[in-house]
Amino acid sequence: MSALNLDRTGSASPAGPRRNLRRRRRPRPGALLRDAVLLLAGVVFAVPVLFLVIAPTKTEDQIKNGSPFTIGNPANVLKAWHHVYAFDNGIILRWIANSLTYSTLSVLLMLVLCVTAGYGLAKYSFVGRKTILVSTLVAMIVPASATILPLYMEMAAVNLIGTLWSVVLPLAFYPWGVYLAYTYFAGGFPDSLMEAARIDGASEAGIFLRIALPLAKPLVALIAFFGFVTAWTNFMLPYLMLSDSRTYPLPLGLTVLPLADAVSGNPNFSTVRVGLPEVALVGVLSVLPILLMFLFAQRHLTSAQLAGSEKG
Amino acid sequence: MSGAAVDSTARSASERATGAPAREPGRGGPSSGRGRRSHGRRSHGGRAGLAFVAPYLLFLVAFGLIPVCYGVYESFVVTSPYGGNSLGTDNWSRTLSDYRLPPAVEHVGAYLLVWLPLLLLVVLALSLLLHARQGRFGTAMRFVYYLPGAVTGSAAVLMWIFMISPQYSPVSGLLHAVGIQSDSQILSSKWLFLLLTAIAIEAGAGGWIVILYGALQSIPDEVMEAAAMDGANAWQQARHIKLPAIRKYLAFIAITSFAGGTQLFVEPQMLTGVDAHSVSSTWSPNQLAYTYASGELSFGRASVLSLLLLAVGMAAALFVVYRTKFYELDSGARR
Numbered sequence: 001m002s003a004l005n006l007d008r009t010g011s012a013s014p015a016g017p018r019r020n021l022r023r024r025r026r027p028r029p030g031a032l033l034r035d036a037v038l039l040l041a042g043v044v045f046a047v048p049v050l051f052l053v054i055a056p057t058k059t060e061d062q063i064k065n066g067s068p069f070t071i072g073n074p075a076n077v078l079k080a081w082h083h084v085y086a087f088d089n090g091i092i093l094r095w096i097a098n099s100l101t102y103s104t105l106s107v108l109l110m111l112v113l114c115v116t117a118g119y120g121l122a123k124y125s126f127v128g129r130k131t132i133l134v135s136t137l138v139a140m141i142v143p144a145s146a147t148i149l150p151l152y153m154e155m156a157a158v159n160l161i162g163t164l165w166s167v168v169l170p171l172a173f174y175p176w177g178v179y180l181a182y183t184y185f186a187g188g189f190p191d192s193l194m195e196a197a198r199i200d201g202a203s204e205a206g207i208f209l210r211i212a213l214p215l216a217k218p219l220v221a222l223i224a225f226f227g228f229v230t231a232w233t234n235f236m237l238p239y240l241m242l243s244d245s246r247t248y249p250l251p252l253g254l255t256v257l258p259l260a261d262a263v264s265g266n267p268n269f270s271t272v273r274v275g276l277p278e279v280a281l282v283g284v285l286s287v288l289p290i291l292l293m294f295l296f297a298q299r300h301l302t303s304a305q306l307a308g309s310e311k312g
Numbered sequence: 313m314s315g316a317a318v319d320s321t322a323r324s325a326s327e328r329a330t331g332a333p334a335r336e337p338g339r340g341g342p343s344s345g346r347g348r349r350s351h352g353r354r355s356h357g358g359r360a361g362l363a364f365v366a367p368y369l370l371f372l373v374a375f376g377l378i379p380v381c382y383g384v385y386e387s388f389v390v391t392s393p394y395g396g397n398s399l400g401t402d403n404w405s406r407t408l409s410d411y412r413l414p415p416a417v418e419h420v421g422a423y424l425l426v427w428l429p430l431l432l433l434v435v436l437a438l439s440l441l442l443h444a445r446q447g448r449f450g451t452a453m454r455f456v457y458y459l460p461g462a463v464t465g466s467a468a469v470l471m472w473i474f475m476i477s478p479q480y481s482p483v484s485g486l487l488h489a490v491g492i493q494s495d496s497q498i499l500s501s502k503w504l505f506l507l508l509t510a511i512a513i514e515a516g517a518g519g520w521i522v523i524l525y526g527a528l529q530s531i532p533d534e535v536m537e538a539a540a541m542d543g544a545n546a547w548q549q550a551r552h553i554k555l556p557a558i559r560k561y562l563a564f565i566a567i568t569s570f571a572g573g574t575q576l577f578v579e580p581q582m583l584t585g586v587d588a589h590s591v592s593s594t595w596s597p598n599q600l601a602y603t604y605a606s607g608e609l610s611f612g613r614a615s616v617l618s619l620l621l622l623a624v625g626m627a628a629a630l631f632v633v634y635r636t637k638f639y640e641l642d643s644g645a646r647r
Contacts, residue, residue, distance in 0.1 A: 030546070034441050035449065041438055042456040045514060047482055049459040052471045068474065068482050117368030124361025132365060132372065137629055139376035140568060147618075149611055150382035151375065173375040176568070178368060180523075183560055188530050204360040222526060226519065229462070279470050283463060290462040294455065298522075 055280030056080050063276045080277040092282075094246060095253035100289070102164065102238070102249055103231040106171035110227045111220060114174055118181020118219075119212055123194065133182070139175040152240050166241040167249075171231045177223040184219045185212065225297040229290055250286050380622075387615035403612035407604075407620075412594045420596050423505040424573045427512055431569055434517050436562065439524035440550050454525060458518035469582045472511050499583055499590035508579050520565050527561040528554055571625035577602065597621060 051068050058072030066072075084092055120126075121133060151170060152161070160166040189212060197207045238252045245253065390402040407413065438457065442450045463471055474480045477495040478487040492498055498507055531554060539549050577598040583591040584599070593607075594600040597617055605614035 031445075034445060038438070038441055038445060038450070038453045041434075042453045045457045045460055045518065048471045048475050048514065049463065051474060051482070052463060055470075064480070068480055113368040113371055116364045120361045120364025124358070124364070126358050126361040126365075129361065129365075132369060135372055135376060137567070138626060139372060140571070140629075147375070147379035147383060149605065149614070150379035150386065153382065154374070154378060169371075170375050173371040175372070175376070179564065183564070187560065208364070218526060218530075222523070225522075229519075276470065283468070283470065287462045291459075294458055294462070298451065298455070 052280050052283055056277045056284065058277060060275045060277060063280075076277060077281060080281040083275075083278050084282055088245075091246070092250075092253065095248050095250045096285075098247060098253075099232060099249040099251075102167050102171070103228055103289075105164070106168045106231045107224055107227045109168065109172035110174045110177060110231075111223055113172060114177035114181045114223050114227075115213070115216060115220065116208075117178045118183075119185050119208060119216075121178070121182045122185035123189070123191070123212075136175040136178050136182075139173075140179060148236055148240060151237075155241060161241055162243060162247070164247075167238050170237055171227075171234060174223070174227055174230070177227055180223060181216075181219055184216065189215060221297040225293055228293050232286075232290060254282060254286070383615045383619060387612055387619055389612050391610075391612070403610070403616045407613045407616040410600070412600055413597065413617075416594055416597045416600050419505060420574060420576055423508055423576060424570070426506065427509040428566070428569055428573060430509065431513050431517060431520075432562070432566060434513060435520040435524055435565065438517070439521050439528060440554060442521065442525055443528040443554070444546060444550075454518075454521060457521050461515045461518045463515075468515070469586060472579075472582075473586055476507060496587055496590045499587050504580075504583075504591065504595070508576070508583075511579050512573075512576075516569075520569075524558060524561055524565070527558045531557045567629045570628045574598075574621050574624050 054069060054071055055063055056077045057074050058066065058070075059076060062070075062072050117132075121129060121136075155161050155166045155170075160169075193211055194207055197211055202210070232249075233251060234249075235251050238249050242248060242252070387403050388399050388401065389397050390400040391397050442454055445453075460471075473495065475482070476487075476498055478484045478492055479494075481487060487498075498504065535553060535557075536549065539553050544552070575598045576596045580591060580595040581593075581599055581602070584593045584595065592599075594603050598621065601614045601617040601621075604610045604617065
């Protein structure tokens, strides 16, 4: 038990090895109960995903009639992939590339916008600040269906329909991230640091770039992660803006495959052999980048470097 | 004076939108920051603050303000069946008197009543437990909680249909025990909202847990150490220190979840796609709006319904904002 904690101290947050010492504690009956609750919740959350991951190893018939958690033949995964790849000469690879491009570009732009805006809103007072805050909150809750159509008209007016920017620019508008950045800087970044830097002659831009930004790694990771998920899974926006199937991102491309019919069991008249194992395989594939992002980001999501900085 | 500041920063923002990120503070920064020697936020406010916010402001106007204004306009545009448009309140009266609206509102109301408190409870409880359980086990569990939410689209349809079909489900015993023999039996009953609640919590809780856990991690160690030294037990620490510290995040989760809940669309829509006989395609108000826009080609009525949903979300948001003092820059409160 203590070995685990020591290990975490060593790896997780270089800023403050001191902060983890208090977490070392003797096992108590309460701790056992706590772990049991966490584990039980874990099972509840894991079961549907486990089913999905196992499904591509099975045949259509095994999925429908077999027990849900028996593993089939791993060779079936390859077979399912060949069926998916056969569709339109492997256009699925292009969809994956498109998705990566759209998501990456919008996340980069989003990060610049969110972090600067959140910082400005939290650390300065200026005319219109409150209006922008309220607008951000409102923008956060506007139903997507309320703005998607006017957005289409707007994009048409500036001739961006069908281009990469018609998807990337609206995705980069991420008020949620601005609010996260705002609460982060307002709650965790002390004014005393800024004032000390000013006394040392730093410019406002210098304070942001050299002090605030390096301290905001967890924030950047948080926004990048959720922004990426939002961009990667977004469906309605590319659905409206793009018409050429070669420009589709993955979730939109999947609708071109006759997957819905496979799920609902409707007769499938196309020559493409897409059934339940293929659906599950593509599902696992489309989840992979999100899971990789999670693994990549989570170290930053948990480190509390700000808490350590306050002492300095 | 402020007008001039807005103008200059807006220009630098438009330059930035086309490229060259991260250099923005350099444009507004040096000129506005030069020669300042006084301390305190206000004296440094004004132009530096606006310069930081300007790029985002541009996007806020382009993708927030303009579309909403256009939505309001669109809701008053009446298209005559004989061609030509005029302004009027037809869309509003037709939408409000639609026989499909009251049941849709009722469905989502019942769903919100169960789902929202349950979601907050699950998220808060698991976050606090995880925070008390550092180490690899906790990290692994956090990852597991996030998993179901990452599955979207057709794969999610497949996953959830299999989870709720008594013939396939791993909890088929449970389903049989409450008298459910087939999936259409669940889908067509008035208890459908309970099923949607379960799906939405499984798919949605993990993301919030990550956020709340991150917020808990940012509580200064000194505070927790002091509490432990004063003899506060785990429960007291959670109740009197952790809970107040993450209040803003909880408000944030409540706002966004409520607004998201009133817009419930994807889950019932995917169930409609699987079994259109059992699940109405206008089960939720947002599905009704979608039906207006795509099925009946009435963007005006779709806008009306969307604006109504927006109004509900805004009312809730402003309430929570007011109660939790959202605007406060509580930088002084922490030290």
